[in-house]
Amino acid sequence: MTEAEMARRAPKQPAEMxxxxxxxxxxxxxxxxxxxxxxxxxxxxxxxxxxxxxAVHGAEESFDFCNPGAQSAFDAWLARRMGEQTSLGWSTVIEREAEASGRSAIELFFELLDEFRAERDEQR
Structure with missing residues (x-):
């Protein structure tokens, strides 16, 4: 979503997600x-x-950010993207990268999330 689209879009209510x-x-x-x-x-x-x-509600949804007992899809992709394996988790990896490059961690997260989704969609 471009910045112009984000600026025009009204927020969704939780029931709309x-x-x-x-x-x-x-x-x-x-x-x-x-x-x-x-x-x-x-x-x-x-x-x-x-x-x-x-899990509590038995809802079926693909979830790329947490995989109990194993590495999540986003963690695995980020490790390949950054060229390093770590057990610290995606949030720590991105925060460290953002700090080293003088960038906003949340903005970097969304850039990487867009890349992750684009690559995943290409593979499908």
């Missing part, structure tokens, strides 16, 4: 409202809660 990616688009639109201090650690915690809610 279909999946985690709809939620993440709301976070992208207003990160300060959804994520305390725009911290990826807080976003990671929010997504973990989302994953737990899916």
């Amino acid at each position: 279909r999946d985690v990616y709809d939620l993440l688009e709301e976070v992208r639109l207003r990160p300060g409202m959804w994520v305390r201090d725009r911290s990826l650690q807080h976003l990671d915690s929010m997504l973990f809660g989302y994953r737990v809610a899916l």
Whole structure:
């Protein structure tokens, strides 16, 4: 979604969201409202809660950010993209990369998320 499209789009209500990616688009639109201090650690915690809610309610949804007992799809992709394996998790990897490059971690996350989704969609 381009910045111009984001500026024009009204926020969705939670009942209007279909999946985690709809939620993440709301976070992208207003990160300060959804994520305390725009911290990826807080976003990671929010997504973990989302994953737990899916399991508790038996909801079927593809979920790329948390895979109990194994590496998530996003973690695996990020390790290949960054050229390093780590057990720290995607939020820490991206926050460290953002700090080293003087960039906003949340903006870098969304850039990488767009890349991840584009590559995943190409493979399908």
